Amino acid sequence: MEDFLGENPHKKLIKELAEGKRFTVQLQSLLKQPNESVLADELIRKIWGSFTQAITVLHSLGNSANSLTQSQIEEVDQPNSGSELKKKKEKQDRRGCYKRRKTSGSWMRESETMNDGCAWRKYGQKKILNSKYPRCYYRCTHKYDQECRATKQVQIIQKNPIMYHTTYFGNHTCNSTKIPKHTYNSQFNHAMVKHSDSTVLKEEEEEESKGQSDNASSIVDSNLWQDFMPSSPSAHDSTLAANYNAAYYEEIISSRDMEDLAKFGEIEAIEFC
DNA sequence: ACAATTTGACCGTT
DNA sequence: AACGGTCAAATTGT
Numbered sequence: 001m002e003d004f005l006g007e008n009p010h011k012k013l014i015k016e017l018a019e020g021k022r023f024t025v026q027l028q029s030l031l032k033q034p035n036e037s038v039l040a041d042e043l044i045r046k047i048w049g050s051f052t053q054a055i056t057v058l059h060s061l062g063n064s065a066n067s068l069t070q071s072q073i074e075e076v077d078q079p080n081s082g083s084e085l086k087k088k089k090e091k092q093d094r095r096g097c098y099k100r101r102k103t104s105g106s107w108m109r110e111s112e113t114m115n116d117g118c119a120w121r122k123y124g125q126k127k128i129l130n131s132k133y134p135r136c137y138y139r140c141t142h143k144y145d146q147e148c149r150a151t152k153q154v155q156i157i158q159k160n161p162i163m164y165h166t167t168y169f170g171n172h173t174c175n176s177t178k179i180p181k182h183t184y185n186s187q188f189n190h191a192m193v194k195h196s197d198s199t200v201l202k203e204e205e206e207e208e209s210k211g212q213s214d215n216a217s218s219i220v221d222s223n224l225w226q227d228f229m230p231s232s233p234s235a236h237d238s239t240l241a242a243n244y245n246a247a248y249y250e251e252i253i254s255s256r257d258m259e260d261l262a263k264f265g266e267i268e269a270i271e272f273c
Numbered sequence: 274a275c276a277a278t279t280t281g282a283c284c285g286t287t
Numbered sequence: 288a289a290c291g292g293t294c295a296a297a298t299t300g301t
Binding site: 121 | 278
């Protein structure tokens, strides 16, 4: 998203809510047609994103006299913890979640790049039911030499602009080489330029037909993301434990929101699976 | 030659 | 049986 701190928050808020409204209308018309579940799924993500942004803007207005408290916002944001909605979610198909759910935490990220500053090795790719794009599976490059058990799953959620949805499982325990902070900016900028480059767009279009993966460049940018990763497995686990006992939580972070999140010093968590 | 990726097979869970 | 996650042989890249 655009840095709303640089624009009128009210304008941004209205914009996000209006988008959510527009996506909802689109979804409504989609649901009237059969065999459109994939598009519907995309729209649901967009709607979720719009409302999340709107709530984030509200958070930014926290200093105003009429602002809601954190608990009030949460109460409005997630009003029906015991309602039909939640019960429905708990009943949803959880096939494929079985292995990780019992053993580790996870968190998510949505960004224009799949790079996060860590070294990953792709070990699989699957077509996912009702998903337009395949899901790619990555493990830490140091899985065997340093017994690092971190993995991630990357899936394109939209194109134009390209947007990746990444789910991380486990924290790195390896001494993975990270890009020094002072060299980060130039490399990151380079990557951002690359994404607007026509040759790269062509590359991405090819990836769409054969399934995407460009793991070799994973180290290139987004050291910034590291700053938002839980610093240690225990830190993350304790966060999970504090929030919820049995359920799985994920942290949804857009790299575009990182500066904002840094200012708020908090990460929004949602239930996973 | 070695490292990384691709992709079909296999596995556990539902 | 269907599904998502992982494995590993084959292929491709450096």
